[in-house]
Amino acid sequence: MIRGILIDLSGVVYIGDEPVAGALEALSRIRRSGLPVRFLTNTTRTPKRGLLRRLSKMGFEIAAEELFTPAQAARELLIERGLTPHLLIHPALEEDFRGLPPLIGGERAVIVGDAADGFTYQALNAAFRELANGAVFLALAKNRTFLDADGSLSLDTGAFVAALEYASGRTATVLGKPSKDFFAEAAREMGVDLNDLAMIGDDVESDVSGALAAGVGHALLVRTGKYAPGAEAAAEPEPTAVVDDIGAAADWILARI
Known part of the structure; x- marks a missing residue:
């Protein structure tokens, strides 16, 4: 059973200054499910305050405590x-x-x-x-x-x-992904075991294989952002599933809670 969700930002939720198609609706469905969510980013050009402001301008309402940098x-x-x-x-x-x-x-x-x-x-x-x-x-x-x-x-x-x-x-x-401590701290803040979490990311190494190696129960690779066709073939551990986008990832996860 999945009891919480970890989500990468760039390439999954937004690209440039625009939301990924369907991302706002997908996050609304996840919020309505009641599952706790944490956003894990490796972006290091923008301070946390600026990143939250940028997300808000795109229509994403994310609390400071939900964002891990x-x-x-x-x-x-x-x-x-x-x-x-x-x-x-x-x-x-x-x-x-x-x-x-x-x-x-x-x-x-x-x-x-x-x-x-x-x-x-x-x-x-x-x-x-x-x-x-x-x-x-x-x-x-x-x-x-x-x-x-x-x-x-x-x-x-x-x-x-x-x-x-x-x-x-x-x-x-x-210190960021794929550090086990980075994933573990997010899990601790959520009050959820790593094995009961699902990760959504576009970077097969840091987001997906990194999460699984850290003990996260499920890791979904989306075909948006930096995803390259066939990237999953060389992944170790391999993704739990490869889906089109965050909307499809939300469908996959919500069917398993």
Whole structure:
């Protein structure tokens, strides 16, 4: 039985500044079912406040506590461990790291998100030098690609994280999807066991296989957003189901509650 739903945003709920066809109606049906919902995004160019505002303009009413972002997970980790951040992120995301408790001489942490044009040699080398000096290595996400505003795929954070991993000989701790802790925290907030959740996503690696490997009971791959025909063939674990869009995903889930 399914007792809660996890939903990716970009490529599943919206593309660019427009809702995916049928997404508003699909979410309304899910809300009426009474199932708790959490939205898990690896988007790291936009702060949480800006993302909520953007969704509201498209007609989606999502509460702040329903939205889980990698920057949110990073901020909580910095506070918990008393780490001083070295940020390699998009300037717009910096607001999610403001107001951290001041630390003197605290252990350093390199945090890498989608810095876009900020991924210069100078910026990457500065992050590398921090890592070479022993800084903790945190990646907000490690996605290969994302669906850009022009409708084509663009390089995502993963390529730059991989470059720093290669240069430093270190492996980054990923805070967003497919991190098990990211899924587990959403489940904990919902009061639902991971095995009783269903995930809806368009990224077969991070959203689908990542969710299943983390213990989520079901993971549906939608043929919207960054989905590429046949992507599911190489997935491990493979999707529970491959459906046309979030509307079809809602049908599949609501038939199993």
